[in-house]
Amino acid sequence: MEKSREIVTAMKWGPGQDALSAKARASLFVGKSRKALLEKFLLELKESAKSRSIQHYLVIGTRGMGKSFFLSILYDKVKEGHAGDVWVPIKTMENEDQITSAQAFMASIMRYLGNTPLSGAVELANDIHRIKDENTAVQQATEQLEELCKKNKKRILLLVNNFDEIYENMFKDTSKAALRGILQQHFWLKLIGTTRNITFLKLLQEEYEVELFGQLSTEELEQLSGDEVITLLYKIAEVEGDKEVLEKIGSAEWRERRVNAKALAELCCGAPRMIYVMYPFIVESRTESGLTVLHKTLDDLTTYYEAQRMYLSSQERAVYSVIAKLNGSASPSEIAEELHMDMNVLSTYLARLQDKDYIEKVHADSADARIVRYQIPDKIYVVWYQKNYGAKDARYKWLVEFYKTAYSAEELEHGVGEPEAPEIVRESKLRALSELKAQVSQTMIVETVPEDKELSEWNAALDKGIEAYQKGKFNDALSEWTRAQKACEILVKKYPDNLMYQEKLAGSLNNLGLLMNDMGRFLESLNYKERALALFEALLTRDPTNARFQSSVAMALNNLGNLLSDLGRREESLKRYESALEMRETLLNSDPKNINYQSSVIGTTTNQVDLLTTIGRHRDAIRTLDAAIRIIPENHELLLLRSSANLALQNDGLARDDLRAALNLLESKGNGEFLTEIHPALLSYLRHGTPGFTIEAIKIVCAVFGTSLEDEKAKPLIPFKMAAEFLASDRSSGTLFNLDPLTRDATYKVLRDSGHEGDIEALNYKGKRKKRK
Template sequence: MTLKMDLSSILKCCRTGGGYIMAMSSDIIFYRYSPENMSEDILRKLFVGREKLLEDLVKEIGNAAENKTPRFYLVVGARGIGKSHFLTLLYYEIEHKFPSLLIPVKLAEEEYSIYRASDLFVRILEEYSKDTSDILSLEEEDEILHAAVEQLKLISRKDGKRFIIFVENLHELFKQLEKEELQKLRSIFQKNDIFSLVATAPLIFPSLSEHDEPFYNFFHIQHLKEFSYHEIRELMQKIAEIENGEGFLEKLEQYEERIHGMVHLTGGSPRLVFLFYDMIIGGEIENIEKAFFKIIDEHTPFFQEIFQMLTGQQRLIFDVLISFGETATPKQISEKSRIKLQSVNTQLRRLEIDGYVISRPMGRHTKYEVRERLFRIWREMRQPFGRKRVSIMLDFLQLWYTTEELKELFKIKFELLEAGEKSVLKELCYYAEIQPPEFKAEALLKLTPKLIYFGELEEAVYEITKLKETAAQTKDKELENKIPLYEGQIFLYEKKFEEALEAFNMTLEENPRHEDALFNKGLALGNLGKYEEALDVFNMVLEINPK
């Protein structure tokens, strides 16, 4: 078992432009955030789980093109779910199968220069390699818009084809356009049947969901679902085949149960598949949780944007639902949020239509859950560290590490702490929490005095509570007698000297020559102004340990 590893060797990735490049040992590079930079052949080999949806969309678009009718689709899915991969393959399919009917135009993933309706149609002409200088020389904005659309209509009539536009991150594009420009855009789409559009977005955003918005009810929505465990397994196998990963299947069997649990915990994000793959290939275990939580942290802007798009009441309901961890009924949400049940039901239905939550009929009741499970993990990560442990972190550690690995990790981290590496304190608290019963008390007894020494009193109190629980469960009298010493030390920090004195006396009742208890008792007596008694106690300490 190898325990030494840094983050870069887990991910084997470097930061570039729009995302991460994941370099493999073969000559192939996997672009985790920019799949359009990968070859069509590799994209097809890595495509799993969405074959039927792709086939259906291609068929629908082809039929519409033959009937000369436009189509407008929005593919919705969480960040990292594979929208870019899906859209890029759809583009290739249309390009190959309907060259006599459609002109596919794929815009860049980020189109920052489009903030008017005219900009979009000028960009389409540019992608079609048409000179737009005459159009852009016009003075009036409406003239530019009209000229660009007329030029595209001319191309369509001449070639006997219609345009199909592929747009990523439609929510970002629409955010750049004023409402008046969006109205112009919809009007052109409605009056001219030469345009179809397939777009992606991480969620249904206000420009599409609000009744008074130009594009309300305009798109046919297609949701990309998370991968199942079997689809994740299939994707990892395909990565191994492309990379010529020797012995991967043998290693996969060793980790299969762990990955199955992780999929249940996190959902089936394709982006996490690369992390799982690296874990298995590397065969190393330390710092894996850092790599995992780094990926979750990268979702912060996206998750924050989700909250910003919701109304105040929707935010509260959504946040309360996240706090349940699993599913919850409208009644449970109503009670916890203190919002009337009728309002909760109305908002939950709206949130489900917009793709934020999923309803699950269970007997006579309907329960709801957040569509993306990574959201819950991220939300817990945003809580302050202290007595509120991130339960998802504990779940992760218990799912991924064996009992022996957890014991070894605690040992390694504790050695670092003793060497002066205070930064490992937080990790040690997590590792201590999930140690097997036979080792947990020992781990807590080592960690608690260190927390007190470093002034992490809130954490120390938390660990003392866990020690008390462990002592009660195991009926361990010896363990129970060790706890007052730590309580007394905390009282000293808090300047509660009478309580500290009482705690140290409890320890000394069991062991009158306990050096630490005597020394701390002397400190408590001195702070209470009982100097002669304190001096007697310090002399006893010197008798026990003259050094």
């Protein structure tokens, strides 16, 4: 009689896992690295429960690696209080197709909070869903959730399955920007999501130029080892109450002769889901019924694998099928020959399948690292494909492939004559043994996708140049980046219509411009930067709506403005800053929550305001800041700059208002480094010759942050206070000489940095005269 194997059935597919008890799930949780990752998250949750810092995580793993199950285990542990009593965990389903906006994302969170201490959010979810304006809805939702968290002294832990799919499923870029904003701004909300797309963060960074994504770290869910696979098999049998299987797995013969743990792990790619799928066959593979069980197991996989194939385009599916047909591993020319496909076209589809985690590139053991084959890591899929789509004259080829994958030649040689095995099994094992032996004596013939050597040279030179630059070895960096530039120039000549190569060349020139600037070779720097700008502008002319090209032109204009300012060509510099700022503000208006766009606007605004202030155009500086603050209303850097500009015009009241607003923003964000943030403003106040306002500003800082100059964290303010008091006196006071040496030196530095070098020299002269007397 066939066993029901309810636990195995539930664990084959993600949704079934939640139907199990927390105790059953805990029993099936195996893997040393997985348990270590779980403990890491629990510890981090405990430690961050009282912090206002923001840190999110993405758990990366291939299909069937147990990502959803890991989130279930984490959910159970947090709910049981292993991470303290602050966090309220909610876990999304594996498929959340209905979430197509940030508004829907927030409404979904609110609904998931039912039966939790924050269940009041459920009643508000429908109201949020009905709001027509998404930004308004998101703002209201976050405000309401924040209020609930504050009231109940709780925080929300979001355990989100397939976060990358939810993000990519959002129709509008503004929705994606809003979601990024949610995660970047609220300390009471922590995301631990999953993705199988290892390039997801890289793609985000390239597309939006953001790193959220400095607040989002990745952790890899590693494959199970051979020993861990055996442990899982034992745990499955234990939870199922399968005494016969427990005895079998516990026997030395089964462990040592019948099951090669390493081969099992390889066959199932170390993926727990595949272990559950193959469990019935693995424990019955010696018997006559083993073949029947394998047939049924593979048939049960049809729905799963066909669904996976439907995610691919027809061309991608064709390439994927050919690799499976060729026993799961093929060279590019073998695939191209089978499909009669142009090699350049094939390269595109191979890259897409790699990005989607369907295939992997395997480099040959050769001095030429470009020699590759492409293989399907899911060995069971290859067996399934051979069974269902293999040629009729080789109907058991799939079984031969299975034995080649699951057993070593020695194991097959030992077991090929088993009298109890059916004929087809013996025949298949014999063929598998023959092919394995033949593979040992052959050298695998591999071929390569044609690749320009210049592209490889550009990549290598770029990386070596970056490494040298970071170590301060500027001459080495110059050598490597010059080599990268020349490689790009060859590529541009060979492929004049390839915009990617033109963009790489512009980037190479820009790198050389920055390097020359650091080396003090300003005229050469100017030449490189102007050439880079011209190339970026040419690219933008060809594709005017390309946000990346727009951003690159703005960057080049800003860099050129910096250099022209250093060269004393101030009017030219201002024109470059104005053009750069206009482009960066346009980009930010298209994506208001984009942190990188915000940072770019702040950077160019700061550069322009510094230059305007230097040449005494304070009113123009304020107009520039007003425009930036309208776009980024809650930014302490801009507010502090405007405070200084207003003070230069003797608008003390406005300067004081901006200072308070900036400090309140810093305090609300829990910024423990507030002294570093206000340091430039205090220097600016002193530079404008307003020591009285500086002393008042220090009092305001202490009041907002609830501290005093006696507190350790506020002691760095003392040199500013002493410098202000000295400048407010007749500058002949001897009080500075009574300070301890460290404070006196720090005060001197403040005076020098704020433009009062002459006062220090006079003070030192008077000090010397005192000593002579």
